[in-house]
Amino acid sequence: METIxxxxxxxxxxxxxxxLSGRRTLAQMTPxxxxxxxxxxxxxxxxxxxxxxSITNAALLIITLFSLDIGLSYVKEYWPWLANSMDGKPTxxxxxxxxxxxxxxxARVSIEDIMSAAREAHGLERSDQVKHAVLETxxxxxxxxxxxx
Amino acid sequence: xxxxxxSEDRSIEIGTDRRFQERxxxxxxxxxxxxxxxxxxxxxxxxxxxxxxxxxxxxGAEADLEYPRYxxxxxxxxxxxxxxxxxxxxxxxxxxxxxxDIFQIENVRPAPKDSSVNADGQTLVFALESPGGSRDIxxxxxxxxxxxxxxxxxxxxxGPPLAxxxxxxx
Numbered sequence: 001m002e003t004i005x006x007x008x009x010x011x012x013x014x015x016x017x018x019x020l021s022g023r024r025t026l027a028q029m030t031p032x033x034x035x036x037x038x039x040x041x042x043x044x045x046x047x048x049x050x051x052x053x054s055i056t057n058a059a060l061l062i063i064t065l066f067s068l069d070i071g072l073s074y075v076k077e078y079w080p081w082l083a084n085s086m087d088g089k090p091t092x093x094x095x096x097x098x099x100x101x102x103x104x105x106x107a108r109v110s111i112e113d114i115m116s117a118a119r120e121a122h123g124l125e126r127s128d129q130v131k132h133a134v135l136e137t138x139x140x141x142x143x144x145x146x147x148x149x
Numbered sequence: 150x151x152x153x154x155x156s157e158d159r160s161i162e163i164g165t166d167r168r169f170q171e172r173x174x175x176x177x178x179x180x181x182x183x184x185x186x187x188x189x190x191x192x193x194x195x196x197x198x199x200x201x202x203x204x205x206x207x208x209g210a211e212a213d214l215e216y217p218r219y220x221x222x223x224x225x226x227x228x229x230x231x232x233x234x235x236x237x238x239x240x241x242x243x244x245x246x247x248x249x250d251i252f253q254i255e256n257v258r259p260a261p262k263d264s265s266v267n268a269d270g271q272t273l274v275f276a277l278e279s280p281g282g283s284r285d286i287x288x289x290x291x292x293x294x295x296x297x298x299x300x301x302x303x304x305x306x307x308g309p310p311l312a313x314x315x316x317x318x319x
Contacts, residue, residue, distance in 0.1 A: 009319075020180035050223065088173070089166045106174040132161050144161065 002050075003057050007064040010048050014040070019086065022108060087137050094133035097146070107135050117141035196318060197221050207313045211235075211305035216313045222295050225255065232277070232284040232305060239276050242286070243304040246270040251296045251317060256289040292317040 048061055076083035093103050093114060104110070114133045118124040122145045132144040194200020197220040205218035211233050217226040232240050239262065246269055261273040277284060296317040302310035 020177055020184075022177060084166065084169050085173070089170060090163055091167075091170050092161075092163070092165055095161075103170075106171075134161075134163065 003052070003060045004064050006050065007048055007061045008068060010044055011065055011068050014044055015086070090137060091135040092132065093135055093141070094130055097128065097131060109135060109141065114141055114143065118143040118145070195219055197226065198224065205313060207311045209305070209309065209311045211308045212311065214303060214311050214313060217290065217315055219316050219318065220292050221318045222292050225289060225291050228288040228290055230286040230288070230303070232286070234284065237306070238278045239274055241306050242273045242275065244270050244273070245302045247299060248301040251292060251294060251299060251315065252290045253293050254288050255291050258287045259283050295319040
């Protein structure tokens with residue numbers, strides 16, 4: 001029983017902390033973020049397994065974690081607020097060429113981040129070539145360029 | 150598509166919810182403050198394993214006890230008992246039975262001359278005058294289950310109980 005409760009507790013703790021840390025933490029894999037992900041993974045593993053390294057314990061934990069994931073995906077369908085809280089919603093950062101400065105500040109996204117995404121995806125050179133910029137739920141920035149006509 | 154998306158995103162079909170997002174950003178900032186407070190509390194010792202508040206001291210006529218005020222489930226910690234000089238060749242230490250519901254004693258330094266278990270707990274007898282004897286006794290403990298601050302007692306030579314509480318975090 002301890003395996004299941006420990007696995008569920010760690011799952012929700014990590015989910016809550018990752019969700020509250022901000023979406024940019026998910027998408028920006030700088031060397032610092034990579035180290036952070038590796039250390040968090042290692043820390044979580046220790047807390048999940050405790051001193052029981054049996055195959056049974058590992059199998060129970062994996063089943064528990066996947067079951068939680070599947071169960072929550074169904075629960076989110078019935079409670080949209082839970083889906084919003086867990087997954088978030090996209091945020092418009094630039095709308096029809098106009099920057100939403102408040103959204104940029106609150107989401108901790110700079111215009112340089114947007115231009116980096118714009119160059120990578122579309123080869124854009126200037127910010128006035130950006131029609132829309134969206135901060136997606138996975139932390140990625142989607143850029144819709146202005147049409148060339 | 151939400152109401153928000155239709156009003157502000159005239160030329161793009163997207164499901165945004167700015168009102169929710171503003172509330173979430175506020176909740177996020179509050180959470181960051183809570184993270185800092187948790188770190189400060191941990192540095193102060195409220196999560197055990199070091200820090201000024203991690204250990205407490207219970208003073209008595211027969212002994213002083215430094216005990217883990219905050220510790221963690223399945224982690225190890227130390228408890229230090231300093232016996233008052235009485236001139237006696239040995240000392241008897243009685244630990245209440247409920248202590249062993251929460252803690253496991255993994256090692257005792259110096260080792261007791263004798264130990265016995267009874268309904269009230271465990272009794273340890275220490276030889277103080279023999280070679281290797283000492284008035285400073287260290288118990289290496291391991292918390293075996295979480296506890297919200299249960300009260301335990303230690304008696305020295307049937308004297309008045311030294312009471313202390315330990316919080317074992319999960």
